[in-house]
Amino acid sequence: MVGKVYLVGAGPGDPRLITVKGLNCIEQGDVIVYDRLANPSLLKKMKRGAEKIYVGKRTDRHTLKQEEINQLLVDLALSGKNVVRLKGGDPTIFGRVGEEAEMLRKHGITYEIVPGITAAISVPAYAGIPVTHRELASSMSIITGHESPDKLDESIDWEKVTNATGTLVFMMGVANIGHISKQLILHGRPSDTPVALIRWGTRAEQDTLIGNLGNIEQKVKEANFKPPAVTVVGDVVNQRDKLKWAENMPLFGTRILVTRTRTQASDLVRKIEDLGGETYEFPVIEIEMPAKEKLEATNAALQRLSEYDWVFFTSVNGVEYFFHHLERLGQDIRSLHKARISAVGPATKEALRRYGIVSEELPGRFQAEGLIEAFGDLLKAGQQVLLPRGDLARSWLPEILIEKGLSVTEAIMYETVPTHDEDDELLRLLHKGGIHAATFTSSSTVTNFLAALTQMGVENPVQALNGVKITCIGPVTANTAEKAGLEVDILAEEATIDSLVAGLCAWKLQNN
Structure with missing residues (x-):
C-alpha cells in the first residue's frame, strides 16, 4: 500500500x-x-x-x-x-x-x-510593520534575496521590480543586502527609503535592525547581523515606531523550559506565551495509575471513607485521581459526611471546588506545614486521617500527624514515573544558550530532569544549566534543586503557577 x-x-x-x-x-x-x-x-x-x-x-x-x-x-x-x-x-x-x-x-x-x-507578512507584523498601509503602500512584492548577486541579477528585472509596488519584501537577503540596496538606488528608489531587517521573527531570538537603503549595508556589518532574516523596503517601515508590540510584552525574547507533565503543562505554557515568552516543553515525568500492589492498598483505604475525620489533599493530581478512583470503585463522596476536607494551595482548592467540594479555609503558607498551622488545635489524638497523594509525596505531614497521635492512612492515588525521551534540540539549545530560564514545579521534575540530561549523554547536567535562570514554585522544590547543586534564581512568592510566572516577569523586567 x-x-x-x-x-x-x-x-x-x-x-x-x-x-x-x-x-x-x-x-x-x-x-x-x-x-x-x-x-x-x-x-x-x-x-x-x-x-x-x-x-x-x-x-x-x-x-x-x-x-x-x-x-x-x-x-x-x-x-x-x-x-x-x-x-x-x-x-x-x-x-x-x-x-x-x-x-x-x-x-x-x-x-x-x-x-x-508566510514569513513575508508575519515576521514584519511581529516587528510592528504592516506590509501594506492605506496611505503608504497599496501593494507589495515578495522577492528572493538568497541567490548570489549574479543569479539575482539574472532572475530579477531590477528596473521593473524597484518601483512596481510600494513595499518590497526580500526573503533571506542579509548576505546580499549591499547589492540589493545598490540596485534599488540605481533603479530609482531614494537612498533614504526606510529598510528593516527582522532576524528570527516570531521566535525568542527576534531582532530588528532599522536603516535606509543608503546605510543599511554598513549597519548590518556594524551589528554583525546574521541570517535568517526578512528584509522590508518601503515607507511602511516607519510604522514600527507606532505599532511595535511584541517587544513590549513582559517575557519577549525569553525561551523558557517547561518540565511539567504533558497534561499539566498547558496552563503554565499558555500563561508564559500570553506574556510574549516562548516555551520549550520537555516533560520529565508522567502520572500513572498505581501498580497492582499499591492499588490494592488504595482500594482498601477508599472502602473506609465513612471512618475518616480528616481528608487532606496536597495536590491537584491527588484530587483528580481520588475522584477517578471513587468512580472506578463505585464509591460515593457522601461517604465522607463525617470528615473535614482541606486542600493545600489555591489550585488544589479550586480542583476540589470543580467537584462540588468547598474545602476548609487554609490561611498562610501553601504547603503541608500550613495545615498544621491552621488546624493544630483541632487535630486530636485518635482521629482518623486520609491522605490521598502521590507515591513521591513528602513524609513530613504523615510523620507530624502520627506524632500528634492521629491515625494516618496514606492512599496512593497515582505514581510519578520518569519519561525517557531523547531530545537533541534541547541539548543544542542548552549548548548555545538558547534556554533562558527553566521552570520546576516539583522536586521530582528537578531530579528527573537532571537524570534525563545524564541519560542523553551530558556529563555534568548542573554545569549544562549555567546561565539558565532556575525557577522554582516553592521552597521544597527549591531545596531539592539546591541539594542537587543548582543555584535557584527565582522562587515564587506563593506556590502557584501565577506566582511562578510573576517571578519570571519580575526577573525579565529587572534585566531589560
Missing part, C-alpha cells in the same frame, strides 16, 4: 502560528521530514512511534540536496508511510514545493499542499 505525502507550511517560527490542518497532519503522520526553519517544538505533537528526519541546512547536521529530498519523500511513501514534509513559512513561497510535488506525481503518489503563514 502506497502512503500519502502532505507538503505542509509550518509558519514563520512561533509554533502557535501553524494552521489547524497543518497541526493535524503532524499529529497523524508516520514520518516527519523537516528543515531548519520549522520550529522543532512542533515535532512534540507527533504521534507516539512516528519517525522524524532532518533535511535542513545546519553546520552540525548532514545536508541533503533537493534531489535527494525529493527521492526520500518518494521512497517513504512507496514503503506505505504517510509522510509530512514540514517546511518553514508557506511551502509555495521559495519552498521548492513544486519540485517535490512534481516528483511525487511522476511516481503516482497522492499528495496535498497545506499552506502556511
Whole structure:
C-alpha cells in the first residue's frame, strides 16, 4: 500500500502560528521530514512511534540536496508511510514545493499542499510593520534575496521590480543586502527609503535592525547581523515606531523550559506565551495509575471513607485521581459526611471546588506545614486521617500527624514515573544558550530532569544549566534543586503557577 505525502507550511517560527490542518497532519503522520526553519517544538505533537528526519541546512547536521529530498519523500511513501514534509513559512513561497510535488506525481503518489503563514507578512507584523498601509503602500512584492548577486541579477528585472509596488519584501537577503540596496538606488528608489531587517521573527531570538537603503549595508556589518532574516523596503517601515508590540510584552525574547507533565503543562505554557515568552516543553515525568500492589492498598483505604475525620489533599493530581478512583470503585463522596476536607494551595482548592467540594479555609503558607498551622488545635489524638497523594509525596505531614497521635492512612492515588525521551534540540539549545530560564514545579521534575540530561549523554547536567535562570514554585522544590547543586534564581512568592510566572516577569523586567 502506497502512503500519502502532505507538503505542509509550518509558519514563520512561533509554533502557535501553524494552521489547524497543518497541526493535524503532524499529529497523524508516520514520518516527519523537516528543515531548519520549522520550529522543532512542533515535532512534540507527533504521534507516539512516528519517525522524524532532518533535511535542513545546519553546520552540525548532514545536508541533503533537493534531489535527494525529493527521492526520500518518494521512497517513504512507496514503503506505505504517510509522510509530512514540514517546511518553514508557506511551502509555495521559495519552498521548492513544486519540485517535490512534481516528483511525487511522476511516481503516482497522492499528495496535498497545506499552506502556511508566510514569513513575508508575519515576521514584519511581529516587528510592528504592516506590509501594506492605506496611505503608504497599496501593494507589495515578495522577492528572493538568497541567490548570489549574479543569479539575482539574472532572475530579477531590477528596473521593473524597484518601483512596481510600494513595499518590497526580500526573503533571506542579509548576505546580499549591499547589492540589493545598490540596485534599488540605481533603479530609482531614494537612498533614504526606510529598510528593516527582522532576524528570527516570531521566535525568542527576534531582532530588528532599522536603516535606509543608503546605510543599511554598513549597519548590518556594524551589528554583525546574521541570517535568517526578512528584509522590508518601503515607507511602511516607519510604522514600527507606532505599532511595535511584541517587544513590549513582559517575557519577549525569553525561551523558557517547561518540565511539567504533558497534561499539566498547558496552563503554565499558555500563561508564559500570553506574556510574549516562548516555551520549550520537555516533560520529565508522567502520572500513572498505581501498580497492582499499591492499588490494592488504595482500594482498601477508599472502602473506609465513612471512618475518616480528616481528608487532606496536597495536590491537584491527588484530587483528580481520588475522584477517578471513587468512580472506578463505585464509591460515593457522601461517604465522607463525617470528615473535614482541606486542600493545600489555591489550585488544589479550586480542583476540589470543580467537584462540588468547598474545602476548609487554609490561611498562610501553601504547603503541608500550613495545615498544621491552621488546624493544630483541632487535630486530636485518635482521629482518623486520609491522605490521598502521590507515591513521591513528602513524609513530613504523615510523620507530624502520627506524632500528634492521629491515625494516618496514606492512599496512593497515582505514581510519578520518569519519561525517557531523547531530545537533541534541547541539548543544542542548552549548548548555545538558547534556554533562558527553566521552570520546576516539583522536586521530582528537578531530579528527573537532571537524570534525563545524564541519560542523553551530558556529563555534568548542573554545569549544562549555567546561565539558565532556575525557577522554582516553592521552597521544597527549591531545596531539592539546591541539594542537587543548582543555584535557584527565582522562587515564587506563593506556590502557584501565577506566582511562578510573576517571578519570571519580575526577573525579565529587572534585566531589560
